[in-house]
Amino acid sequence: MGSKNIKRQKYSREQQRRFTAMLLIIPSIIFLVGLIAYPLVKVVIDSFRLVNLTNVAVSGFAGFENYVKVLTNEHFQKALSNTVIWTLLSVIGEFIFGMITAVALNNQVKGVGFFRSLIIIPFVVPVVVAGLTWEWMLSPDFGIINYLFEKIGLISESVNWLGEKETALLTVTFVNIWRSFPFYTVTLLAALQSIPHDIIEAAAVDGANAPKRFMKIIFPQLKSVSMVLIGMHLIWTSINFDYVWVMTEGGPFYATETLPVQIYRYAMKQYDVGAASALSTMMIGLMTIGFVTYFYIKKVRSKSEGIK
Amino acid sequence: MKKLTSFITVILLLGVSLLLISCGKANESSGDKNEGEITLEYWVGWSPGEENAIESKKLIEQYEKENPNININIQELNYDMIHDKLVTGITAGDVPDLSWGLGEWVADLNGMGGLMDLTGYVNEWNDKENIQQSSLDALTINDKLVGLPYQTGARALLVHENMLKDTGINKVPETWDELIRIGKEYNENTGKYLYGMTGTSVRAPQEMIGYFAQQGVEIASESENGKFRNTWNDNPKELEAATKVFAFYQDLIENKVVDPNAKTWDWETADTNFATGTYAMEVVGNWMQERESSNPETMKDVSVTVPPYGEEPATFLEVKPIFIFKQSEHPEEAWKFAQFLLSKEFQEKVQSANTPRTDVVEDTKWGNGFKDLGEIGVSFPPVPMGNITKNMEDALAKVIQNNEKPKEVAKWLSDEINKSLKTSGVLSED
Numbered sequence: 192m193g194s195k196n197i198k199r200q201k202y203s204r205e206q207q208r209r210f211t212a213m214l215l216i217i218p219s220i221i222f223l224v225g226l227i228a229y230p231l232v233k234v235v236i237d238s239f240r241l242v243n244l245t246n247v248a249v250s251g252f253a254g255f256e257n258y259v260k261v262l263t264n265e266h267f268q269k270a271l272s273n274t275v276i277w278t279l280l281s282v283i284g285e286f287i288f289g290m291i292t293a294v295a296l297n298n299q300v301k302g303v304g305f306f307r308s309l310i311i312i313p314f315v316v317p318v319v320v321a322g323l324t325w326e327w328m329l330s331p332d333f334g335i336i337n338y339l340f341e342k343i344g345l346i347s348e349s350v351n352w353l354g355e356k357e358t359a360l361l362t363v364t365f366v367n368i369w370r371s372f373p374f375y376t377v378t379l380l381a382a383l384q385s386i387p388h389d390i391i392e393a394a395a396v397d398g399a400n401a402p403k404r405f406m407k408i409i410f411p412q413l414k415s416v417s418m419v420l421i422g423m424h425l426i427w428t429s430i431n432f433d434y435v436w437v438m439t440e441g442g443p444f445y446a447t448e449t450l451p452v453q454i455y456r457y458a459m460k461q462y463d464v465g466a467a468s469a470l471s472t473m474m475i476g477l478m479t480i481g482f483v484t485y486f487y488i489k490k491v492r493s494k495s496e497g498i499k
Numbered sequence: 500m501k502k503l504t505s506f507i508t509v510i511l512l513l514g515v516s517l518l519l520i521s522c523g524k525a526n527e528s529s530g531d532k533n534e535g536e537i538t539l540e541y542w543v544g545w546s547p548g549e550e551n552a553i554e555s556k557k558l559i560e561q562y563e564k565e566n567p568n569i570n571i572n573i574q575e576l577n578y579d580m581i582h583d584k585l586v587t588g589i590t591a592g593d594v595p596d597l598s599w600g601l602g603e604w605v606a607d608l609n610g611m612g613g614l615m616d617l618t619g620y621v622n623e624w625n626d627k628e629n630i631q632q633s634s635l636d637a638l639t640i641n642d643k644l645v646g647l648p649y650q651t652g653a654r655a656l657l658v659h660e661n662m663l664k665d666t667g668i669n670k671v672p673e674t675w676d677e678l679i680r681i682g683k684e685y686n687e688n689t690g691k692y693l694y695g696m697t698g699t700s701v702r703a704p705q706e707m708i709g710y711f712a713q714q715g716v717e718i719a720s721e722s723e724n725g726k727f728r729n730t731w732n733d734n735p736k737e738l739e740a741a742t743k744v745f746a747f748y749q750d751l752i753e754n755k756v757v758d759p760n761a762k763t764w765d766w767e768t769a770d771t772n773f774a775t776g777t778y779a780m781e782v783v784g785n786w787m788q789e790r791e792s793s794n795p796e797t798m799k800d801v802s803v804t805v806p807p808y809g810e811e812p813a814t815f816l817e818v819k820p821i822f823i824f825k826q827s828e829h830p831e832e833a834w835k836f837a838q839f840l841l842s843k844e845f846q847e848k849v850q851s852a853n854t855p856r857t858d859v860v861e862d863t864k865w866g867n868g869f870k871d872l873g874e875i876g877v878s879f880p881p882v883p884m885g886n887i888t889k890n891m892e893d894a895l896a897k898v899i900q901n902n903e904k905p906k907e908v909a910k911w912l913s914d915e916i917n918k919s920l921k922t923s924g925v926l927s928e929d
Contacts, residue, residue: 243922243923244586244589244590244611245606245607245610245611245883245923245924246924247610247612248924332760332768351763353763354760440699442699442896443698443699443762443896443900444896444897444900459582459583459885460885461885461886461889462586462610462883463922
């Protein structure tokens, strides 16, 4: 009894509460430090070091040598532009398809539940399965896509969609859109359902037609969720590796090579961890600058709007 | 409060340490259940369900029964996964005891310091004399044997005899010139393509090294100092020979001997097209035997012969190794298990057609038909090939996709190979 009193005097209730709270967050901190902070710091450090897995004689401080190597790689600019095209087209396509299907599925018609379930299928198919299936479907020799397009007269002879430099990147982007737009559909559909119906009805009564109702009432209500969706997908798509690798491995002749594929090649084919780390650090840096700038501009705008 | 902060800091550091230790030593935790009982981690590249895999598993189960203190934990992976897991595993100190691999990886993994030197073990092994010396040589670097030949197979020309006969062609082309002439004729008469090739994937450099050998050139020659160098740009005759290989690729496409889509075909597409009779000939390995059961109608007319050549007959000889890793905690047991995998009994039952053993014979076109070609077989040089195979794929793309001049491409490839050798620290500057 006496010892308990002493304990009470030693730690106040507030201190005990904080102690428990800190104890409970320790596992999260351990995982954050071990699985995110440590690898991140290691990548940045390695980007300034000479690290080659097959040639241990090459080691030590490299300064900016790895960065120079990456920037002067004859395929770097192509990979950078491919990454920008792949990311922007994917996100724009996903958003447009997602919005159209979300609006369509928001209507209370017969069988809408079935279609809502059906549309999520591409998103739950594993990337490797989807990639390989599309690869076979797009094959110029026995793919069903060429067969159908020839039958309906869209093309006169088979097209090697993934094998021609002119079509490969757009084809992989299309497949990525096909797989990812259901995520937009589901998210936008949830947002659409939260818009009070009486506002839309009031606008209709006031004479606003469907496009006007969508642009003036519905679309502004979806702005916040759309920005989050687009922001997330800009990151996810630009760092995506698996789709491109499964379908084309960056080919034909670098036509679909993106920066993540180039990082993989440096690390796992050339065993040049220093160069891979330099390119990774550049990607992290570019994305951080992009998002910090975006949020800064947003903050400045909202402040100036507040003053007005 | 200071004590509290110190306590939490200590807990945090302990946690991080435990996390890192558990990441680095995953192999140990999967190990031995009882005292004296040993679990060997064994990574394989077979496809689950294939006949060889089923037979192998039966024999391995039998091995476990005969050696009750040994458990074999088999992980079935594809070759790409094995490669990437081995590269990261060797770096992180977390590797299996034994693993399948490809000949192209031998110098790469050895350069990372991952492979056990098996010279001593094999020299004392009674069965050594029954293993093909050429296969052992292909896995020897700086006089050290760093892998055991598990499968050995030359590439042969497979021919759909009926497809040729149906168009009145009675002779299988023996040289590149004949191949181009007959292929062109075949396309004009049938609208189909005669020959198969790959423009991408692991197969493309393998095909290319066979063509280089047929012109009498190497992609990396060993110097007296034990290092390597591509000498095409130092020697006009070699450059001319290498140029002929790239010109041959262009001729195949321009004369419609191969399908233009083959520019980006990988090995799966090429093999499927041959097995289904899309074209009449392909240089390929004896794993195509499996297609006799999946495509019985189209595969029944297949014969095996020497690939068409430029200057001299030659072909790619693939030696697939089993590696034992330096970081294995049970090297003796791993070596004993490897001996079992290379034993006559195991090889006869599992892979008599592509065995490295000289005393195992399969008297069929898939066995002896391929084995006879071993004499003209060439393998990759014992240098890190990771980037060089990519250089070779790029050179091929320059020629058949970009239509660049063969001589310029040969010069470019020579420079790139030397750059790759320099990065790996094995370039001879002499």
